[in-house]
Amino acid sequence: xxxxxxxxxxxxxxxxxxxxxxxxxxxxxxxxxxxxxxxxxxxxxxxxxxxxxxxxxxxxxxxxxxxxxxxxxxxxxxxxxxxxxxxxxxxxxxxxxxxxxxxxxxxxxxxxxxxxxxxxxxxxxxxxxxxxxxxxxxxxxxxxxxxxxxxxxxxxxxxxxxxxxxxxxxxxxxxxxxxxxxxxxxxxxxxxxxxxxxxxxxxxxxxxxxxxxxxxxxxxxxxxxxxxxxxxxxxxxxxxxxxxxxxxxxxxxxxxxxxxxxxxxxx
Amino acid sequence: xxxxxxxxxxxxxxxxxxxxxxxxxxxxxxxxxxxxxxxxxxxxxxxxxxxxxxxxxxxxxxxxxxxxxxxxxxxxxxxxxxxxxxxxxxxxxxxxxxxxxxxxxxxxxxxxxxxxxxxxxxxxxxxxxxxxxxxxxxxxxxxxxxxxxxxxxxxx
Numbered sequence: 001x002x003x004x005x006x007x008x009x010x011x012x013x014x015x016x017x018x019x020x021x022x023x024x025x026x027x028x029x030x031x032x033x034x035x036x037x038x039x040x041x042x043x044x045x046x047x048x049x050x051x052x053x054x055x056x057x058x059x060x061x062x063x064x065x066x067x068x069x070x071x072x073x074x075x076x077x078x079x080x081x082x083x084x085x086x087x088x089x090x091x092x093x094x095x096x097x098x099x100x101x102x103x104x105x106x107x108x109x110x111x112x113x114x115x116x117x118x119x120x121x122x123x124x125x126x127x128x129x130x131x132x133x134x135x136x137x138x139x140x141x142x143x144x145x146x147x148x149x150x151x152x153x154x155x156x157x158x159x160x161x162x163x164x165x166x167x168x169x170x171x172x173x174x175x176x177x178x179x180x181x182x183x184x185x186x187x188x189x190x191x192x193x194x195x196x197x198x199x200x201x202x203x204x205x206x207x208x209x210x211x212x213x214x215x216x217x218x219x220x221x222x223x224x225x226x227x228x229x230x231x232x233x234x235x236x237x238x239x240x241x242x243x244x245x246x247x248x249x250x251x252x253x254x255x256x257x258x259x260x261x262x263x264x265x266x267x
Numbered sequence: 268x269x270x271x272x273x274x275x276x277x278x279x280x281x282x283x284x285x286x287x288x289x290x291x292x293x294x295x296x297x298x299x300x301x302x303x304x305x306x307x308x309x310x311x312x313x314x315x316x317x318x319x320x321x322x323x324x325x326x327x328x329x330x331x332x333x334x335x336x337x338x339x340x341x342x343x344x345x346x347x348x349x350x351x352x353x354x355x356x357x358x359x360x361x362x363x364x365x366x367x368x369x370x371x372x373x374x375x376x377x378x379x380x381x382x383x384x385x386x387x388x389x390x391x392x393x394x395x396x397x398x399x400x401x402x403x404x405x406x407x408x409x410x411x412x413x414x415x416x417x418x419x420x421x422x423x
Contacts, residue, residue: 003277006368016312023272025337026422027269028269028271028272029272030269030271030272030273030275031270031271031273032273034279035273035277036273040278040280043280043284047284047287047288047292050288050292051287051291051292054292054295054299055291057295057296057299058299059298059299059300059302059303059306060303060306066299069296070296070300073293073296074300075273075373088287089289089294089297091286092293093288093289093292093293094288094289096288096292096293097281097284097285097288097289101281101284102321117385136273137269137270137363138270138271138274138277139273139274139277140275141274141279142272142273142275142276142278142280142281143273143281145274145278146278146281146282146285152342161353176369179298184299201315
């Protein structure tokens with residue numbers, strides 16, 4: 001930050017630049033270290049906490065921490081129960097993982113970017129560090145495509161490979177050979193649109209939220225009036241963002257469950 | 268917005284977390300919750316049973332009280348009968364005793380009377396003899412008079 005001239009473009013550009021490691025000449029062989037490390041740390045904290053709590057879980061009267069975890073897990077399990085009819089021993093943990101992880105990754109947006117930038121710079125010696133993993137399209141695509149792979153896996157597992165192929169050509173319009181191309185086209189559109197909408201919805205919301213914060217902080221740097229109004233609007237946006245953070249995590253979880261439950265249903 | 272290797276690394280992380288949650292978090296909690304649900308269901312069933320038992324006990328108690336009352340009534344009636352009987356018996360016994368005493372007294376009185384009469388008779392005889400002796404001091408056939416007097420005595 002010190003090296004370059006500080007103007008709105010460089011400010012926003014700095015906050016939207018990933019910390020990367022490259023393994024090859026092609027831009028594909030790049031890792032966004034910030035996204036990976038932040039999400040991994042959040043995941044380790046969240047699931048480590050869950051594990052610590054449930055490890056000593058008692059069937060008797062639960063303590064406060066266990067009650068909190070049970071409340072969260074029960075909430076997720078109730079949602080899954082409403083949509084998915086079958087053995088929930090995998091689907092509920094999956095939905096729980098998605099919900100907890102995504103909500104924490106989204107919640108990184110609440111940390112004040114410039115304070116955190118100073119910490120990343122001077123404590124961890126990282127000049128670039130994007131702290132909201134879900135504002136990185138790689139992260140949301142990773143989640144959505146994992147769910148997509150699971151979706152196809154369960155489609156084949158439940159209906160058999162033949163059944164899955166049959167469904168690709170014979171649903172939803174009908175088994176008439178004349179309708180096969182239409183069915184196939186329809187299913188392809190569905191298979192492509194599902195992960196796209198799944199991941200881009202989350203990414204768009206979080207990226208926009210991050211950007212609006214940055215714009216407000218740019219305004220806050222323009223003078224006293226800008227600081228006052230920037231702070232006020234920043235509070236307003238942060239409060240509204242609480243809703244977005246929770247809602248997007250919830251939507252992401254619900255879509256995960258819906259897609260997987262659709263994969264279990266035969267047409 | 269550039270897709271790169273991060274996607275796969277992130278997917279791998281995701282897979283690890285899913286595996287961890289499914290393997291270590293979920294089973295513990297599911298087991299605890301299921302056990303608690305079972306526990307609660309058992310508790311409710313036990314409460315229901317207890318309630319039923321209580322109702323049955325109440326019915327039995329009422330029955331027992333009813334029976335006890337009935338028995339008490341019977342015992343009371345028996346006791347009353349017995350009391351009346353005892354009183355009657357006592358009355359009869361008292362009557363008998365009374366008449367026995369009366370008879371004894373009468374017999375004693377009769378005895379006394381006869382003894383008094385005997386004494387009187389002897390005394391009268393002696394008095395008569397003494398009188399006769401006084402009158403007939405001089406010459407009296409003791410023996411003939413004694414016979415005479417004995418005859419008189421026996422006639423008394």
